[in-house]
Every structure is written in C-alpha cells, then in structure tokens.
Amino acid sequence: MPAAGLPSGGVSRTLYVLPTGHLASLLENPPPSTFLFMSSAGATLPPAIKMRPSDVVASFLLLLASIAAAHGALQAGFYKGKCDSHDVEALIQSVVRSQFRRDPTLAPALMRMQFHDCFVRVRNIVINAETPASRPPFIPPGSACFGNLVLFSLLTIYGCMSGLPQGCDASILLDGNSSEKTAGPNQSVRGYGFIDQVKTVLESLCPGVVSCADIIVAATRDVIAMVGGPKYAVQMGRRDGRISRSGDVNLPGPSISVAQASVVFRGKGLMTSDMVVLLGGHTIGVTHCSFVTGRIYNFQGSGSADPTMDPALVSQLQSRCPQNAAVDATVNLDQNPRSANVVDNSFYQQIARKRGILQIDQSLALHRTTRQTVALLANGTGFPAQFGAAMVKLGNIQVLTGRQGEIRESCRSVN
Ligand code: HEM
Numbered sequence: 001m002p003a004a005g006l007p008s009g010g011v012s013r014t015l016y017v018l019p020t021g022h023l024a025s026l027l028e029n030p031p032p033s034t035f036l037f038m039s040s041a042g043a044t045l046p047p048a049i050k051m052r053p054s055d056v057v058a059s060f061l062l063l064l065a066s067i068a069a070a071h072g073a074l075q076a077g078f079y080k081g082k083c084d085s086h087d088v089e090a091l092i093q094s095v096v097r098s099q100f101r102r103d104p105t106l107a108p109a110l111m112r113m114q115f116h117d118c119f120v121r122v123r124n125i126v127i128n129a130e131t132p133a134s135r136p137p138f139i140p141p142g143s144a145c146f147g148n149l150v151l152f153s154l155l156t157i158y159g160c161m162s163g164l165p166q167g168c169d170a171s172i173l174l175d176g177n178s179s180e181k182t183a184g185p186n187q188s189v190r191g192y193g194f195i196d197q198v199k200t201v202l203e204s205l206c207p208g209v210v211s212c213a214d215i216i217v218a219a220t221r222d223v224i225a226m227v228g229g230p231k232y233a234v235q236m237g238r239r240d241g242r243i244s245r246s247g248d249v250n251l252p253g254p255s256i257s258v259a260q261a262s263v264v265f266r267g268k269g270l271m272t273s274d275m276v277v278l279l280g281g282h283t284i285g286v287t288h289c290s291f292v293t294g295r296i297y298n299f300q301g302s303g304s305a306d307p308t309m310d311p312a313l314v315s316q317l318q319s320r321c322p323q324n325a326a327v328d329a330t331v332n333l334d335q336n337p338r339s340a341n342v343v344d345n346s347f348y349q350q351i352a353r354k355r356g357i358l359q360i361d362q363s364l365a366l367h368r369t370t371r372q373t374v375a376l377l378a379n380g381t382g383f384p385a386q387f388g389a390a391m392v393k394l395g396n397i398q399v400l401t402g403r404q405g406e407i408r409e410s411c412r413s414v415n
Pocket of ligand 1: 189252286288291333
C-alpha cells in the first residue's frame with residue numbers, strides 16, 4: 001500500500017511498505033516495474049520513479065502475482081510431469097525399500113531426522129506461554145518468513161532474504177564446520193548417506209528438480225509405513241534452505257517438562273495434542289544410556305532412581321547402562337520387546353505403566369494436560385491415523401516454496 005513520498009537525493013520517491021517476508025522474494029525476483037520498496041524494518045531498494053495511480057494499481061497487481069509465485073504452495077502430485085515420465089515419489093520409495101531391507105533402523109533414523117530438520121530457530125517465533133494449549137499460535141502456513149514478522153530485526157530481514165532455516169528446508173543435511181548437523185542434539189542423527197543415495201538417483205534422471213527437503217519428508221513417510229505405521233499422503237513442493245548454523249538448533253532435551261515442551265511445540269505452530277502424538281515417534285528406535293542414567297542412579301540429586309519409573313525397569317536399565325561405563329550403550333525407547341520396532345500405540349501403553357525411558361516420555365503420562373490423551377491413545381485405535389496427520393503437520397512447518405530457497409544439486413552443500 002502507498003505510504004508516503006520521501007525526498008531522497010533531490011528525487012521524490014513513492015514509498016511502499018511491505019512485510020519483510022515479501023522482501024526476500026522481491027529481491028530475488030523483482031517485479032517488472034521498479035519502484036521503491038521499503039520493508040517494515042527499513043531496508044530499501046533503489047531506484048524509485050513517480051507513478052500515476054493506474055500504474056500503481058497495475059504494479060500492485062503484478063506485485064501480488066510475484067508474491068504468490070514466490071511463495072507457491074505445497075501440492076499433492078507436485079512432481080507429476082516434472083521429471084520426464086518418472087514417478088518421483090515411486091522412485092524415492094524404491095530406494096527406501098531397498099535400503100530398509102539392508103538396515104531396518106532406517107525407520108527411526110529418518111523419523112528423527114525429519115523432526116530435527118523442522119525444529120530450528122524456535123526461539124525466533126513469539127511464544128505466548130499464556131496461550132491455551134488447545135489453541136495453536138498464529139503462524140501462517142507456507143511461509144518461512146511470516147512467522148518472524150513480529151520480530152523485526154536485521155537478522156530477520158537477512159534470514160528471509162537468504163532462506164535462513166526455520167522449518168523443513170533440509171538445512172540439517174548441509175555439511176560445514178558449524179552447520180546444524182554438528183550441534184549436540186544432531187550428532188546422533190543418522191541417515192545422511194541414504195538421502196545422498198536418493199538424491200543421486202533423482203539428479204541422474206532429472207537434475208535440479210526434486211528438493212532435499214521433499215526427499216526427507218517422502219522417504220520418512222514411506223519408511224514409517226514399512227514398520228507398521230500409517231500410510232499417509234504428503235504434499236510436495238518444498239525448497240531447500242541455504243543456511244545451516246549449529247547455533248540455530250534449539251531442540252528440547254529429554255528432561256524438558258511437559259509445560260516447557262508444549263511452549264516449544266507451540267512455537268512451531270503445533271498444539272500440545274500434536275506434541276503428545278508426535279512423541280509417539282518414540283514407539284521405535286533407541287536412546288543412548290547417557291540420556292537415561294540420570295533417571296536410574298541419581299534422579300535430580302536424590303541419590304536414587306526416578307520414583308515415576310517402574311522399579312523392575314530401573315533394575316533392567318541399571319544392568320544395561322552401568323554407571324561410568326566406557327561405552328554409551330543403547331536401549332529401546334519402546335520397552336515392549338515385541339513392538340520396539342513397530343509404529344503402534346504400545347509406547348503409550350508402556351508409559352501408562354511407568355515404563356517410559358526418557359523423562360519427557362514418562363511425564364506425558366503423568367501431566368494433567370496430557371495424561372488423558374495418553375490414556376486414549378494407549379487404549380484406543382486412533383494412534384495410526386493421528387500420527388500420520390501429525391507427521392504431515394510436522395513436515396509442513398515453515399517450508400520454503402515457489403521461488404524461495406533453491407533446489408540443491410547435492411543435499412550436503414548449497415548450489
Ligand atoms: C520433546 C521432544 C523430544 C525430545 C526431548 C526427544 C528426545 C530424544 C532423545 C534424547 C533421543 C535419543 C537420542 C540418542 O540417544 O541418540 C531420541 C530419539 C528418537 N526420537 Fe525423539 N525427542 C523428541 C521428539 C521426537 C519427535 C517429535 C519424534 C518424531 C516425530 C522423535 C523421534 C525419535 C526417534 C525415532 C528416535 C530414535 C532414533 C534412533 O533410533 O536413531 N522424537 N529423541
């Protein structure tokens with residue numbers, strides 16, 4: 001919208017105020033008519049010319065078209081016809097299938113990778129701890145920048161312009177001395193080599209078409225179905241981010257409280273109920289003993305085990321995870337041995353029986369805001385469908401679309 005005419009260097013300029021989120025797209029893809037844009041944070045683009053009202057309307061329409069094209073949207077069947085006659089999702093699935101046959105732990109590896117890729121820079125979203133847990137915060141979907149409009153800063157402008165990682169943009173895959181994958185919580189994330197394999201196949205068939213961000217989400221969807229989980233549809237069209245910094249990783253730790261974890265999830269637009277369902281991802285995979293020893297030997301400095309853990313489980317874990325052991329062994333996150341590698345609701349049945357491994361997992365079954373959902377999931381049949389829907393929500397967090405970001409040639413480096 002027109003805001004004011006400002007004299008600058010003796011030339012009168014027409015000023016338009018735009019949200020910073022649009023500035024990024026415009027800088028990369030300026031609309032045909034040149035006039036001065038000023039972001040809400042004060043960045044300006046030269047040069048400016050004076051325009052008639054009809055030009056202003058026409059330019060505004062062009063501007064809207066440009067914004068829409070730059071932002072795009074996720075779509076079902078996005079790659080149809082974009083990779084010659086190849087079915088991109090079927091190709092991804094076939095690589096998943098062959099790798100999964102060799103290493104079934106690909107399932108927990110990819111699930112965790114998707115979570116860690118999408119949960120970056122949570123702190124830059126305004127989190128209102130008073131917002132009722134049942135109401136999600138307003139973070140418009142499909143935009144990696146809008147969520148930050150409330151916090152104008154140079155970093156925000158720079159971030160929006162350069163596709164700074166905020167959501168599911170495959171920034172976790174970028175190599176570098178201090179990229180996200182070097183951050184503490186990401187050091188045990190696995191599956192990078194697998195993503196490279198998928199990317200190599202796709203690049204050989206249709207270079208520069210399929211994003212690494214879409215590969216993560218599609219492959220995770222496929223591998224979840226291979227371990228008994230739901231078959232859910234995911235929309236495609238994500239683009240890859242260009243920045244990956246370990247300092248932006250602020251994933252919750254295993255001792256986080258339910259209330260704190262809810263705030264973190266709300267910061268990504270997810271409700272507490274989504275969080276309870278997504279933590280059901282701990283129905284497969286393992287944790288290192290180092291995340292458990294605090295609970296079984298000296299819980300919160302008490303000198304004894306966490307009283308919320310089944311004493312029989314405490315003994316089992318103590319023999320599996322000896323104090324001061326030279327090797328950091330692993331234990332299943334789902335303590336039902338028959339279903340430790342199956343995506344089902346047994347995780348909730350275990351935590352309902354005080355057999356949660358991580359403190360946050362056990363807390364879900366005890367906290368007043370989550371225990372009812374846990375009971376419903378443990379005793380009902382709703383988990384698979386709810387988990388599929390929650391994974392879709394997770395994969396749609398603050399994605400780059402349209403002309404934002406890029407399609408990387410290699411998932412490990414920017415173009
Ligand atoms: C408050 C949130 C969460 C916390 C604090 C948390 C914490 C952890 C920790 C500490 C581990 C063990 C890592 C290791 O020992 O190397 C782990 C593993 C895992 N997490 Fe989470 N997690 C959270 C949410 C999620 C979500 C939302 C998902 C999936 C949707 C997920 C999926 C997994 C999987 C599958 C593993 C096993 C990985 C493997 O076996 O390689 N987690 N998590």
